[in-house]
Amino acid sequence: MAEKKAKARPAAKLESTIASVAARVSDKAPKSPGPIVLRASDTDEEFSVQGIGPRAKVSKGAPAGEPAVTVRGPSSVLQSILSGEMEASRAFAHGEIRVRGDLPYLEGVLKDLGLLECE
Numbered sequence: 001m002a003e004k005k006a007k008a009r010p011a012a013k014l015e016s017t018i019a020s021v022a023a024r025v026s027d028k029a030p031k032s033p034g035p036i037v038l039r040a041s042d043t044d045e046e047f048s049v050q051g052i053g054p055r056a057k058v059s060k061g062a063p064a065g066e067p068a069v070t071v072r073g074p075s076s077v078l079q080s081i082l083s084g085e086m087e088a089s090r091a092f093a094h095g096e097i098r099v100r101g102d103l104p105y106l107e108g109v110l111k112d113l114g115l116l117e118c119e
Contacts, residue, residue: 011045014038014075015058017082021113022049022056029053029112032105034068040075052109069101081115088116 018038029052036049048063049056071078077096080086088110091097099106110116 011040011043011075014040014045014079014082015047015060017079018047018049019056019058021082021115022052022058023054024113025052025056025109026112027053030105030108032068032102034066034102035063036106036109037063037067037070038078039070039072040078041072042074042076045075067101069099069103069106071097071099071106073097084115 022036031052036052038047038049039045046061048059048061048067050059050063051057073091073096077086077091081088081091081097086096088097092099107116
């Protein structure tokens with residue numbers, strides 16, 4: 001039982017961070033009809049972000065439709081990227097995260113948030 005509690009804390013923190021970051025995206029960021037999905041490979045948690053900006057909705061579990069982009073990696077790495085402690089392109093280049101889907105869309109969102117330093 002203690003093991004489940006230990007896994008729940010990082011997932012709850014990650015979910016909170018995702019919601020906070022999604023709400024900070026400006027209206028200048030690109031839009032996509034599909035959600036952004038984040039999968040924590042170490043905890044098997046999956047979060048779906050539908051919409052971005054103040055009206056963003058974060059839900060636990062698989063999205064209803066086809067995701068625009070899916071990012072997969074350990075919860076600690078996802079947390080570090082979203083909190084600005086780790087640069088997203090470096091995590092990708094080092095194989096710490098895997099990305100599938102509309103990369104230009106994700107790039108635009110991350111640049112809008114100041115979480116991507118590439119040109």
